[in-house]
Amino acid sequence: MKLKYIVKTFLIGLVFTACSKDSGSNENTSTESDEINNFVWKAMNSWYYWQPNVADLSDSKIASTAAYNNLINGKTPDALFYSLLYQRGTVDRFSWIENSNEIVRVSKIAEVEKKGGFSYAIYPKDASNTNMVALINYIVPGSPAALAGLKRGDVITRINGNQLTASNYDQLENTQVTITLAASVQFTSSSLVTTDKTGTVTVTKADIDENPVAYYEKKVYGAKNIGYLVFNAFKSDYNDELNAAFAKMKSDGINELVLDLRYNGGGSLETAVALAQMINGSFTNKPYIYLDFNNKHNSEDGYENLSEKVNIFNLVDNEPTFLREESINSLALTKIYVLVSFQTASASELTIQCLKKYINVITIGEETVGKFVGSNTLYDSPAYDYISYSNRNTKHKWQLQPITFSYYNKDKDANPANIEPDYEINPYSTFLNLVEFGNIKDPYLNKALELITGQTIRTTAKSNNPSLPLIIDNLTAFNPTNTAKGLYIQDFTRLKKQ
Template sequence: MKNFTSSLLFSVVIFLVSCEKNDGIGLDPTTADEINHFIWKGMNTYYLWQEDVPVLADNRFGNLGELYAYFRGFSSPESVFESLRFQPELTDRFSVIVDDYVALENSFQGITLNSGMEFGLVRYVNSNTNIFCYVRYVLPNSDAATKGIQRGMIFTTVNGTQLTDTNFGNLLFNDSPNYTIGFANYNNGNPTSNGISISLNKAQLQENPVAISKIITEGTKKIGYLLYNQFSSSFDGQLNAAFANFKTQNIDELIVDLRYNGGGSVQTATYLGSMITGQFNGQLYSKEIWNSRVMNALPASRFVNNFTNQIRNVDSNGNVTLNESINSLGMTKVYFIVSSSTASASELVINSLSAYIDVYLVGRKTVGKQVGSITLYDSENLLRNGKNLNNKHAYAIQPIVLEISNKDNQNHPEGFTPGTSLPGIELAENFGNLGVLGERSDPLLDRTITYILTGAKSSFDLKIQPFQDEIFNSKLASPTSNNMYVELK
């Protein structure tokens, strides 16, 4: 993965001159004006659909005064940003603005304020409004772990109030440092209270996304299993170490569990694909399409990501933070466990590898996010370490700037459906019987192992739950959400 450098910004900043050329602003700029100008400048420069949004045209404003006056008609920076998105929720489903870029940066590295409990939200079978939560997993050494919260637990109330599709955001994802949850029995998707309640405290926690890495021996086969929950560059070394163990143990098959992985770094996704394979070093892994301004500013080589045999990470100042050889397995097939929470960089790995080796999926249809973003700040060159970073506010924008595909120009904006998009088995998690992650008591893992051993796709031996879709999950409340990003350095 080639990082986009600040030279790009200097090569395209000429397009912004038309808006800054007139000294006669005619208005005394406020902090809100400065934020609005930054939002417009960032979207004008990098937004993937810049040419489709008339307000983002280079000649839309004759000077800064006109720009300030126009955006003073909006109530907030958020409303300004929303006005610049192209067909929100239809075409651009993922661009975001945040008012605390430190929280955003932390989230990219798995650092969030939470109790250590990750969970999904599901409607009751017999109610259109009531919601229950099921615990997906618990972070080690967190308050939730200390208080005995375990995977598979069901809770329905927060501070004594029943969760619904209209109040869960305020109850679960507010700024309060503590809350009390009331537990229930699953009862076939219509939970009933069991009288147990637990109070939880939030803290700044960093999740190691390399959650489980182990060898499962079945007969003569050694099966490597990796539960990987975020493409976070801070843990590239741990990810590579997991593959070193797989390589030393000479595994026969590999299962990568991405069911709770909403994405992350494109560079880390390239590393993971290179760890799984190795025989394609230097060949095309993925390619990117940016807006015409960016594509014309840089050589074509800057928009391709190749398989690699080396991890080389640098910080925003160009200092090398990790430099080591990749532990590659040379696999010719791989099994992914996926779900409706599998997105962006996870889908990138599936898509890129499917052009080279046999890829099998077990689980549910994935999100369908074939586009990526960058973080832009209010500085002269839009970088975090750029000149004159505005210290009057902490806004940053995370606009969609690229579409990404595999070597065959394929991507799947509709998501991957196991057994349809790629070979595999479509099977949902049973919220009443989640089992233990990494053990065969987990129905999805058990079914994947059976698939490996026998090739059988039938799931007649499983009791399938009433059909229930998640409406939200705790990771979607983090600043990164289902984000796939590249880094400007």
């Protein structure tokens, strides 16, 4: 099948582009087709998953040159692109276009990125959904955030001197940001109340190739050797580190696994398939995921199967390059416990939905994002059906990231709106109790340990029983650092030859 020959990705999250996004008319009234907009329309006409549902993407639109030019001309490329999306913001929440000079949202599965080094989640302070706080999920070791003294569980209340709100939280993605932290956090019956620390912390982004295998610990309760693994992105250039983590767990005699995917927004499909094999390993060559494209690309439809091998990559010129193949280290588990949140998406949701067809998967936490669609990057290379980077038109730097396929488990079961956890945890309960990874004060980890051991795991966790509403579109729009990874299928050797 042809799937391995093109780049595909699941990508989620609100895209904060520079000033070009939806910037309106460029007053182009030429009788000829605008070159860039011609690329935008034709690439979308070919690949967009919902192309049959969008009247302006109908093949009939190109029958009349004058009508076609009237449709595509007189708009900026991004304005045209967003006008072609199917029920944008409701059905299609994830497609975007970018000019590579203004990239804010990455579309890679392995790369060095400009980052501050702190992952965060945004929470409303009350039901008005106006004033916000940002809870720091974790800090990348050695990052600017780490050097600035930030730590997991810190609460950000102000940004550049202003109260954090639904209108300015995106400034946390600026190249440099000055933040104020909370000195105290309390809950009333209807709101989250904070007081500020004196002074501020400034974080300036730097180049980071974050290791997504963030934490591993063995916990022993009687005969239960419990592995706790925090995995924050499906990055193919860390396949060897992930495989090594499972080798360590094998040597540690792990017979129970808590897999923490709360902050994992997706990544490499190949890595996702390998992870399933590492967890169990008994279903080699069996189908794992089914991908479905639009009718113009039915030849791309098909399964990805479980394999006993995993490809190892290294970054060369910031692109993953094949190094070798490794045998997968498998734990032969028939049950796992997965920690999830409203930031869990894409390849993480795939892991839950597809793996549960083979073993028992217990989920603990919150409803996930609900992203069961994906994308392949489209370039201005019409002779190569818009999928060749090396053969692209170099006179401009626009590229598209539209939804181009949906995915299903091996039985092609209909996907839910999102994954509802088997055991729900109030997301606000992490405030005051989010210390270092592995600390049993963490209510999510604590619940998993209780389910595994059948015991009450006593802690010194601070009690708070907030009843705040968690609205704002499941908060997925408010977590840009955690929702940009996506899910790819990629044959890197073939890609380099294009």
